[in-house]
Amino acid sequence: MAVSSRPRRSVLYMPGSNARALEKGRTLLADGLIFDMEDAVAPDSKKLARDQIIAALDAGGFGPREIQVRVNGLNTPWGYDDIVATARSKADAILLPKVESPETIQQVAAIMQAEGAHENMRIWCMMETPLAMLNAREIAGAHPLLGGFVMGTSDLAKDLNCAHTRDRLPMITSLGLCMLAARAYDLAILDGVHLDLSDDEGFDASCVQGRELGFDGKTLIHPKTIAAANKAFAPSETEVAWARKIIAAHKDASAKGQGVVLVDGKLIENLHVVSAQRLVALADQIAAMATA
Incomplete structure (x- = not known):
């Protein structure tokens, strides 16, 4: 079965430093959860986030939800330990931030193998820089353990110095390059977040556009958007x-x-x-x- 064949309509980011949020994840109707050790966690809470995420995974109870863990990069003080701990866990995937080359994936795959990661664990890539866009094809074919792409549109817009418009025309080339690479290598691909939680109409429009472009689902920053994403990315x-x-x-x-x-x-x-x-x-x- 293709990697991209399971439901991924709604995938919610959850800060690992927030134990209550991790607990709530067991009851949410999201198709997937991203337990975050990176952007959503302050430097002095990195180890706490790691420990709480691993404890939550050990405890289980997340049902059919796909659980990814976004680790810190290998070029940070926490990245290697994050990857080792997650590789030993029950997570479905390790989500790598700011991937720009195949070498990063190959390094993480080697660590996973050394630490005895379970056979179904996959590597996912945050695609969020101009260099990542230009190297999307090479990244997509980097390793058999690669499972999918997550578009990091906030960081991408910052690096492109482009506007967040309703039609997202300023970043449409980037979205398309990653979509082409993902489908060429039978990978799943998730759309980026919608930052304005007060803009329900805009969120709905971004979901419709995402599905029309071919995305499997949308990454989310608040539980209140789960139902709308589930509806938009499900067949009627x-x-x-x-x-x-x-x-x-x-x-x-x-x-x-x-x-x-x-x-x-x-x-x-x-x-x-x-x-x-x-x-x-x-x-x-x-x-x-x-x-x-």
């Missing part, structure tokens, strides 16, 4: 019904030796069926998560 009932209809019609046509079929006046061939099957599988997984 109409989409699922249409997908099931063309799958069935194409199956019948194939049994008769026909490669294409008309469904409600629309020409359906195998490429449409592949997309439909992917959509139905996602809908089924979302339904299963709701009852887990």
